[in-house]
Amino acid sequence: MARIQRSALFKRQLIEMTSAYRERAGSPVAMRFVDRIEEGIAFVADKPQACVVYTRLEGKEFRKWTIRDFPVSVFFRIERDDTIILEALYAHRMNIGARLPEDT
Numbered sequence: 037m038a039r040i041q042r043s044a045l046f047k048r049q050l051i052e053m054t055s056a057y058r059e060r061a062g063s064p065v066a067m068r069f070v071d072r073i074e075e076g077i078a079f080v081a082d083k084p085q086a087c088v089v090y091t092r093l094e095g096k097e098f099r100k101w102t103i104r105d106f107p108v109s110v111f112f113r114i115e116r117d118d119t120i121i122l123e124a125l126y127a128h129r130m131n132i133g134a135r136l137p138e139d140t
Contacts, residue, residue: 038118
């Protein structure tokens with residue numbers, strides 16, 4: 037299994053999204069969101085090549101995995117040493133490509 041590294045952007049977005057779910061839908065939904073994120077990360081760590089290539093930017097290949105039960109995907113890249121960098125969480129309609137260069 038690959039080593040997982042979370043970017044500062046990923047961590048910040050996870051906190052913000054979890055807080056938003058807690059405020060809008062309550063703690064049980066927020067905790068289910070966190071559980072689904074962790075399930076998604078486990079899948080990415082186990083089978084990163086099974087995830088679709090989302091885009092290629094600045095010579096790097098970025099992949100995504102959609103989170104079950106939530107309109108969110110994990111956006112990541114694989115380093116040469118089998119380290120997976122979790123770059124961002126994003127809603128399906130977000131234009132992540134326009135934000136990525138300055139956020140990562």
